[in-house]
Amino acid sequence: MENITMAFNCTLDEDNCTEEAYMPYSARPETYILPAVFSFILIIGVTGNGILVLTILRHANMRNVPNTYVLSLALGDMLVIVTCVPFTITVYVLDSWPFGLLLCKVSECAKDVSIGVSVFTLTALSADRFFAIVDPMRKLHTAGTGRRATRFTSCIAALIWCLAAICALPATFSYIRFFRVNKDVTFKTCYPFPEEFGPNYPKIVLLCRFIVYYFLPLTIIGVFYLSMASHLVQSTRNIPGEMQGQVKQIKARKKVAKMVLAFVIIFAICFLPQHVFMLWFYNYPDAQKDYNSFWHLFRIVGFCLAxxxxxxxxxxxxxxxxxxxxxFKR
Incomplete structure (x- = not known):
């Protein structure tokens, strides 16, 4: 739905249309810049995530609990890169969706599944690090050690994919919608909000996405990390000097926790602009009238970051x- 012109005062079933300024795609700078950006994302994403998957699968000592979640993250990223990015490149070159209804639904569903897998996996990773640092005996009792722990984590990862697929069900209602910019210009786009569901449907879906895919998981992750930080400060003070083995163990766990925190921060930064724009555009009454070059650039940057x-x-x-x-260097 990213190629929708954000200012239109009429649809195909209306006879009286006001003239809207329309800039042809050949005159838009994003027509030439964004395909290069998305091609770069495609190449780096496939290469980086592909090497990450191969590294974890080929080396036995890399197959541990945190890396099982990292593997799930990489597979989710590969899904969206392979099923969405190639189609998105043409969206900024052609003014209408050229791929038909099936690929429209597949692309929208894959995007939502990938987002769900990413944020739910990051939440699970944060919980895993929390129990590994704050209450390691409880984690040991729950998941066991070695292969048993990895199998338990694989089951959690599979459940995360199932949950992400369930949350992506609204995307299956995506369809090819026709828009009219003015009397002379019409186009069709892959649109996820059926008109028959009413004008409030996009608002409800976007608010639910913001809560389920962003606000709630990041709040839970924040609670985990604040509790983790508090525990580490207290434990550092309380550990006797002779317990060097325990100190090394805590340092190792802190390194993994920092890795997870880096993933979380990246996710939060990359998806915030897109959520802000979509909530603004579908909830602010004068959004179409106030849509200007700033919001146009903000939308594109948010879309690229996602x-x-x-x-x-x-x-x-x-x-x-x-x-x-x-x-990786090997």
Whole structure:
């Protein structure tokens, strides 16, 4: 739905249309810039996530609980890169959706599934780090050790994919909608909000997405990390000097926690602009009238950041994880 012209005063079933200024795609700078940006995201995303998946699968000592979640993240990123990015490139080159109804539904569903997998996996990772640092005996009792813990985590990851698929069900209602900009210009786009569901349907869906995919998970993650930080401050004061083994163990867990925090911060930054724009556009009464070059640029930047999130995680992991960096160089 990203190629919708954001100012239109009429639809196909209206006879009286006011003339709207329409800039042809050939005259828009994003027509030439964004395909290059998305091509870069496609190449980096497929390469980075592909190497990440192969690294975890090929090396047995990389197959632990945190990396099982990281593997799930990488697969979710690969899903959105392969099923959405190639189609999105043409959206900014052609004024109408050229791929038909099936790919419209697949693209929208894959995008929502990927977002769900990302944020739910980050929440699970944060919970895992919380129990590993704050209450390791409870985590040991719940998940066991070694292969048992990894199998337990794989089950959680599978449940996360199922939950993400359920949350993506509204995207299955996506359809090809025709819009009219003025008397002479019409186009069709992949649109996720059926008109027969009423004018409040987009508002409800977007608010639910913001709560389920952004506000609620990040709030839970924030609580985990604040509790974790408080526990680490107290434990550092209380650990006797001779318990060097425990100190090393805590340091190792802190490194993993920092890696997860880096993923969370990246996700929060990448998806906030898109949520802000969509909530503003569908809830502010004068949004179509006030849509200007600032909001146009803000929308495009937010859209690019949301897709860029799918290729940043392997780079962040390379920077914060020495073990992954070692295997990556091999």
């Amino acid at each position: 897709f860029a999130n799918s290729c940043i995680n392997p780079i962040a992991l390379y920077l914060v994880s020495g073990s992954f960096r070692k295997y």
